[in-house]
Amino acid sequence: MIRIHLDVELDYVVDPQGADFVFNIHAAHTPCQWVSNEQLSINQPIDARVHTDPTSGNRYMRMRAQGGPLQVRYSAMVDITHHQADPNTIGEVPVHLLPPETMGYIYPSRYCQSDRLLRLAYNEFGQLPQGYMRVLAIRDWVTRHVAFTSNTSNGNTSAADTLIEQVGVCRDFAHLMIALCRACNIPARFATGTDYGADPALGPPDFHAYVEAYLGDRWYIFDPSGTAIPMAFLRFGTGRDAADVAFATIFGSVQTVAPLIHATAVEDASLGIVLPHHNQMALSTDQGISLHR
Amino acid sequence: MIRIHLDVELDYVVDPQGADFVFNIHAAHTPCQWVSNEQLSINQPIDARVHTDPTSGNRYMRMRAQGGPLQVRYSAMVDITHHQADPNTIGEVPVHLLPPETMGYIYPSRYCQSDRLLRLAYNEFGQLPQGYMRVLAIRDWVTRHVAFTSNTSNGNTSAADTLIEQVGVCRDFAHLMIALCRACNIPARFATGTDYGADPALGPPDFHAYVEAYLGDRWYIFDPSGTAIPMAFLRFGTGRDAADVAFATIFGSVQTVAPLIHATAVEDASLGIVLPHHNQMALSTDQGISLHR
């Protein structure tokens, strides 16, 4: 088990007419992720409603902020129990046998134009044996072809752009890997967490984007930008791509400050709590979905 | 009430290695749409599984076809009971008050890059009073700016392309209108039906794409290409855009023939069944969603 203490500080200055916000900064409620000691504070006397998506477990918090400073503080203790499996034993699932709730992740989305990558995916990965190792080959291809460089992409950058320009940040790596998986008929989704374990040279601790691919009977974690430690990926949300699980989606005119993130791991042998570390196992924080029928 | 007799004939020749298909040709099961007398036939001795999406009511049929001819025939009788409302009484819902299940339709998607159209939407529609009539203004703007011309777009064409090139088919009109609605913070989704009532000069009866926008407490119907009679839109599916509800999504190498569609309306005054006709009311085939809280 992994235990992460999380603190998130978000600061904005809202224009006088106010603005609507959708936040996805609550640790998701999933069978593998236990959230406790949650504290939320907002400096404005406004109503914030939190809704848990029944399918994904994502918790979205919405509010209408007034003009002026908006400060949102969230902290929690998150315990993650991973499903670990031998990569060599995990197969792909044919399209006609996929669980229905995974089908939405096989179609193209805003930032993952998998429909345009069918030939490329076939040429690069079509001859590989199907299974976890093929997805790992896709991840490695993305890691190898794209350079991690801050400020080289923006909110409009999609997988097609990253394929051409071969540069980006974690979000761009994730979009390209997702698009390639879908082009191979493998459901893949965008997941958000923190970049625990990242090289401080890349900047202060930050939100992180990674990939979950559906293999065998559950969603497995992949980190194509390779900048963080997957075992520490506490999950904020999963969606089709970044459009679904931005940590903050803002409707209105607002000035923003870079978020402050603190994620600290705890070790406690007596409780079976270990520090996040790289390992060679296939990791999932998903409980598994039984096959259709 | 409207009653439509529907026949769909789909023909393919599948390459020897076989192919997976996802069809969305079953009339959706919704509280306003009653489907009876369904008949489905497939010429291959294969297993077809139909799954009803619990949220949308879409029915997806999946199968793995063998090499050779694949013939799929579907027929049904569909009764549609519309919710009709006075357009002037229907308002928009602020983002922070939207029902959670509508939120996915406010974000950009593969073919509806609403995130790029914020300024254009604000410039064109930002000063209009909010409500159904604003969405009608968006519909009219799309109808006015885009010319309906067959074979001018393809599977890669998105709202951004249609905005630039100002030409397309029903699907392209729908994508552009959806993107503009979302850019105005109005949930909008892609819906598929048949083009009952279309001018025969546009070609034989066909599938049709239209728009549903969330207003007041339910999803209302809009037909930006203006080629069909909205009252006759029996719904196959709704989704974020065409990627979600293609009548057929094919995974493999297949030759296709144009689909044959027959949709016939029945009139029976004794049962309150009228023929589909254009009217000025706001139409919905949606039961309504109570506001969050």
Added chain:
Amino acid sequence: MIRIHLDVELDYVVDPQGADFVFNIHAAHTPCQWVSNEQLSINQPIDARVHTDPTSGNRYMRMRAQGGPLQVRYSAMVDITHHQADPNTIGEVPVHLLPPETMGYIYPSRYCQSDRLLRLAYNEFGQLPQGYMRVLAIRDWVTRHVAFTSNTSNGNTSAADTLIEQVGVCRDFAHLMIALCRACNIPARFATGTDYGADPALGPPDFHAYVEAYLGDRWYIFDPSGTAIPMAFLRFGTGRDAADVAFATIFGSVQTVAPLIHATAVEDASLGIVLPHHNQMALSTDQGISLHR
């Protein structure tokens, strides 16, 4: 006549392996633009070769810089004698009668995808009487639809992007106006100068991009971003779009500092030298091209 004193200061730090540069910072030699008192200094002991393009009069300076700081200083006195004409007397030229040397400016280019805008251009401008006033209508359309905002576009931004996102800087306004002119079969080209007269609130003096359209028998000046005084546009270069006349094109790895530009106008009634000012005449710094044959 207008007289401008120009100073340009460019500073770079070149990576150890060196880099090639193409500069277009010399005032062009044209019959209407007289350049004197030129001074050029480069801090590195390297060979800089200046080539004057025989057709455009652009002067390109190329050099291979060594690793380390590179400082380029250029100053000149530039006298501009405008051709001024009554806007109402200037017509368009049919494609088959255009001078051959203008034909390259009627085709699409990297940042001006006029081929995609044919319908939009026809819908918006197709009914207007042909001539200078139609081009003015195109300019006004661009000015009205696009907002000038720094840091909203980048080196990949093209006319199609600006049309969608409706925001940009002078270069983006110019690209969109050029694309629309070409879509109306009017030759249009990208021109570079300084933003003499710009509101200091927009930032320090800078390079500027504007448009020249071929009408009557010569190229007339248009300033779609409307941020500067056209009469003061000393011309560095003209080309198909920004790709041709960047003030600096760099081949290699280099750190750059924002350029320093000083453009000062002189008034001397005894010599007929007036200060640049806005007026309603059609302005050209082009000598005129006789019609083919």
Added chain:
Amino acid sequence: MIRIHLDVELDYVVDPQGADFVFNIHAAHTPCQWVSNEQLSINQPIDARVHTDPTSGNRYMRMRAQGGPLQVRYSAMVDITHHQADPNTIGEVPVHLLPPETMGYIYPSRYCQSDRLLRLAYNEFGQLPQGYMRVLAIRDWVTRHVAFTSNTSNGNTSAADTLIEQVGVCRDFAHLMIALCRACNIPARFATGTDYGADPALGPPDFHAYVEAYLGDRWYIFDPSGTAIPMAFLRFGTGRDAADVAFATIFGSVQTVAPLIHATAVEDASLGIVLPHHNQMALSTDQGISLHR
């Protein structure tokens, strides 16, 4: 020497209001390409003016056609004397030493967004020894990654699209190769000819697009789609990309019929005339440009 007998038949039906045409179907006048026995016929009593571009040797024919059928017939005998060189002896030219007239071909253009491919080009080709063999490696990379399939691209398809979708026709192969060459700082241009020697299974004889790259002291021929025999490439035109040298650019509303092309090679040992054949030499139909200064 190669001798080709060429016949071109173009047929259109022009809408009643007439249309302007620019044709580039005359064999270019170049020092290496001798054109004789030219015959041109147009079925309409209209004025066609032919202009030879002084730099490229391209001959553009312009006319304003009346409503109704337009038939253009062109035939010629073209003798081509190639410059042939040992591939291993031909080097690249550093940017600062390139002849000025080649500089326009190092910048991005409408269909060749080399500016977006810098990292990809560096990653794939940056470590190869500079010279003809590196350009051959680029050609082979394009040939290997793109599949030749009719009707998979259109007039909007660019190198970036072809890179993503990995399919296209000769024009798309050429655009991608050009973009990659330019991204390596090698001037490259689009050239048009006929597909003499193409497999009849690809369809009837047609126009062809290929690439010329500037190496050593001249432009060398490359055929990335590999569908024809380069030695038989009689040149219609060269330009930045397809926008410059379409065989027909039409301004107006016109119905078109597929062009008919006949290119027949002659053998006559007594005159030193050989049949076009594949060989391993570097071929150029360019006279060579002396280095600047």
